[in-house]
Amino acid sequence: MRELTCIVCPMGCRIKVYEDNGQIRVEDQGCRRGELYARDEMTAPKRVVTSVVAVQGCSELLPVKTAAPVPKEAIFRVMEEIRQVTVEKPVRIGDVIRENLAGTGIALIATKHIQ
Amino acid sequence: MEEQVIDIAVIGGGPAGLAAAIAAAEAGVKRIIIFDRQTELGGILNQCIHNGFGLRYFKEELTGPEYAARFIAQLAEYPQIEVKLETMVVELTSDRQIITTSRRDGWKIYQANAVILAMGCRERPRGAINIPGTRPAGVYTAGTMQRLMNIEGFRPGNRAVILGSGDIGLIMARRLTLEGIEVAAVLELLPYSCGLNRNVVQCLEDFNIPLYLSHTVVEVCGEGRVTGVKAAPVGPDRCPIMERSFMIDCDTLVLSVGLIPENELSREAGVQMESSTGGPRIDSGCRTSVPGIFACGNVAHVHDLVDDVSEESRIAGKAAAAYVLGAQQGSEPNRVKVEPGRNIRSVTPQEIVAGEPTVLYIRAAFPERDVIVAAGRHRSKHRIVTPGETVRIMLHPEDVDFSAGVLPVAIEGGVESNA
Numbered sequence: 001m002r003e004l005t006c007i008v009c010p011m012g013c014r015i016k017v018y019e020d021n022g023q024i025r026v027e028d029q030g031c032r033r034g035e036l037y038a039r040d041e042m043t044a045p046k047r048v049v050t051s052v053v054a055v056q057g058c059s060e061l062l063p064v065k066t067a068a069p070v071p072k073e074a075i076f077r078v079m080e081e082i083r084q085v086t087v088e089k090p091v092r093i094g095d096v097i098r099e100n101l102a103g104t105g106i107a108l109i110a111t112k113h114i115q
Numbered sequence: 116m117e118e119q120v121i122d123i124a125v126i127g128g129g130p131a132g133l134a135a136a137i138a139a140a141e142a143g144v145k146r147i148i149i150f151d152r153q154t155e156l157g158g159i160l161n162q163c164i165h166n167g168f169g170l171r172y173f174k175e176e177l178t179g180p181e182y183a184a185r186f187i188a189q190l191a192e193y194p195q196i197e198v199k200l201e202t203m204v205v206e207l208t209s210d211r212q213i214i215t216t217s218r219r220d221g222w223k224i225y226q227a228n229a230v231i232l233a234m235g236c237r238e239r240p241r242g243a244i245n246i247p248g249t250r251p252a253g254v255y256t257a258g259t260m261q262r263l264m265n266i267e268g269f270r271p272g273n274r275a276v277i278l279g280s281g282d283i284g285l286i287m288a289r290r291l292t293l294e295g296i297e298v299a300a301v302l303e304l305l306p307y308s309c310g311l312n313r314n315v316v317q318c319l320e321d322f323n324i325p326l327y328l329s330h331t332v333v334e335v336c337g338e339g340r341v342t343g344v345k346a347a348p349v350g351p352d353r354c355p356i357m358e359r360s361f362m363i364d365c366d367t368l369v370l371s372v373g374l375i376p377e378n379e380l381s382r383e384a385g386v387q388m389e390s391s392t393g394g395p396r397i398d399s400g401c402r403t404s405v406p407g408i409f410a411c412g413n414v415a416h417v418h419d420l421v422d423d424v425s426e427e428s429r430i431a432g433k434a435a436a437a438y439v440l441g442a443q444q445g446s447e448p449n450r451v452k453v454e455p456g457r458n459i460r461s462v463t464p465q466e467i468v469a470g471e472p473t474v475l476y477i478r479a480a481f482p483e484r485d486v487i488v489a490a491g492r493h494r495s496k497h498r499i500v501t502p503g504e505t506v507r508i509m510l511h512p513e514d515v516d517f518s519a520g521v522l523p524v525a526i527e528g529g530v531e532s533n534a
Binding site for chain 2: 010054061076113
């Protein structure tokens, strides 16, 4: 049995995960999303990555996030690629800044409007 | 100087001020001004680029700037809300006269029919915890470092030690790591983490950053720039055990040692303060002790979640609107004072008014497992309470006995815990 702290929401439920013969059983999850988190965490843990990128001709930085959680082992490769990115104004929240980040199939999107 | 009369002055354009102003406008208030000293609205949310905001309020996981943008977009629907940026409120009187200064407008005087205090909080600096040693460059509070990295684009150092396990410190441990800055250790004076448990998991454990509980920094070393810190374990009395101290090489020390509500203006206005929260005493309508002055968000008490700030600030906005529009009629409603009991560090609001739906924010004094939280007739079971995570309780009218005059609040029957 493994005890996980759910990171889906601020409740931080302590979830119990049992694994026998490849079967995963989840207990004490507060909600359905907690169960999905626990299953993912046992098989293929994922995280949303957030950072900032440079904006051409402007001292302001653009905050960005991955459009979906990326595999945990890809986090540093994703960061490496985010660091190379420069965008041009204007940018709106949700604009795709880069497709298929570091081969994950997941896009990088803007999280702030910059005029 | 000419004095301008307005209905509601909102001091601070962060999440609290935005939600309060919008709620007041919705309630029909005609002339509202939000004052903020920054160049843009959103307050601290602008530098909180990580996600996890809005799960309760918007049922979506947003980053800080996205959460702020939702409210800023709503402002456009309310022409009765004016925003004065790069404007500092320098004086507030008990009869709600406000003096502001800005580069554009110079000095201005306003007379507000109601004032909503929404100034947020500040970080405790090095001076507040008296760390001995030299005074080199490279010592930052976590929020300052967050601003340097996320807004201004600086790389603050190459190898950091973080003192304190508050949420901003934990978030910055991850942020530094992602940018290739090694985090040698997070030190926490207490025997448990002060941040949300999920942040310990996703910011420290994900990156194998060591968390030293019951440890502190006893000396900052380096001339010109930090070259290291001397750390030591602390005993049960929280005094460092110097014989067991050890050096950690680093060029950066990050302090995440608590937040203080920013209440210089509140004090000046003669608002009664609450020592357990560091903010004004407020009732279930966010009313302070001075009629017509309301307080919400982190200026009233430090919240774990911005969702809670938004919810509370809407209450303040509505109550201020009712005050301005003269909605309250008839006799004064019944009130009870909250009476904190066992294992309670603070309870907000401190007073409950009959007929007002009330959310109680309860902070435990120490961590405990398998407890019952009691508030009036309300009883709820909780697997764990810790000072790092507030307990949020919805009080129903039947939970409160208004004839009793007080509402006892306590955490009972638990097992002391280190988690």
